[in-house]
Amino acid sequence: MDLLSLVTVPVAAYLLIAAFVAIDAMIPALPGEVLVVSAGALAAAGHLDVVWAVVAATAGAIGGDLAVYGLSRRALPGALSRTRFGRRVVAGIGRAHDRLGSTSAVAIIAARFVPLGRTAVAAAAGIAGLRPRRFAVFALTGCLLWAGWTVGLGYVTGSVTDAPLWLQVAIGTAIGVLVGVWAGAAHTVMRTRRRMSERARSAAVENAPDEPSPSRTPELVC
Template sequence: MDLLSFVSVPLAAYLILAAFVAFDAMVPALPGEVLVVSAGALSAAGHLDVGWAVVAATAGAIAGDLAVYGLSRRALPGALGRTRLGRRIVERIERAHARMGSTSAVAITAARFVPLGRTAVAAAAGIAGVRPRRFATFAFAGCLLWAGWTVGLGYVTGTVTDAPLWLQVAIGAAVGVLVGVWAGAAHTVIRTRRRMSQRARAGAAVDHPPEEPSPSRLPELVG
């Protein structure tokens, strides 16, 4: 797609941007993030309005996340429940939700920045039965932050460099992917350390149970 022809009709550009981002949540192979970075670069060049680009990207992102969540909440559990493997998947997701893992507030918000994370977390939240209002609230926060960040990458790249438009988009998209990978790795490390710490505390409690007062000391404790 020629980026300059993409913005020949700004309203259509915003609608296409929102649609691509929405479908990107369901089909991660679509270049939704690249298109958002492009919108930022085109805003820096004066072809689009940066505020409306953020609005369009946010609208598309939350629409896509809610669609994945809704399908996973209604249709996917029934489909998985027909097979033994599917039931095991549902049980594991429910246990993860009980431990406040992949469907925690932080994970729902931060998943937008992680490649493929947005789809996985939205599906996990739907299967685990996260309340719609809770999911929508944190997903909207993540989508708004992600849209502002991603449009901003393109805008800043387009402002501070004189590179061709395609190179500006490539630089912005590469930075976005690197930050997303780093965020996903950091979240995994934090969760792993927290889980290991919880297991260590549980093991210490088993190895060293609280001492019960001996019968000879009962009068002292009562008195």
């Protein structure tokens, strides 16, 4: 069953979008992004409402992200703590989360646009113990931006070209993947540069010569 066969019942189409996107967060092999781009193209053709398509994609995305986060926060730490390797994994994720610090919001939002990134970051946030409310706010922001962007790709592609639906979806999906890969690479480069700058400053401070203490001029006794 595909989305095109459900456009006569828009509610069913929106539910299908939300379900696929939610499951895609847990099983990235499912074509959730392709379905969202298809919804945008169908909205451009007048078969679906673009606003409701964005709402459905956002609801599915945040639901899937919260599910991955919740499972990682409650189930995975206990399972990993049973083995030495698992404990090392949990400790490594905790240290990575501590290093991210103030950029954790950027990481969570940007990961929504990176293939497979959304699942990895949600799981890492859960294992690292990021506060639920904090993760939910960042994840909702990323999901809303991602849904608007992905539906928009299909809508614009469907509006500016008379190509068949499958070609419109292929073009929109390809653009989305390329932008996602670029966003992930840019975030990695910026984070690496920031860490290198911090290490350079720390090394400069450690290697700086100690300032001589001011010598006292002996007082003359008259």
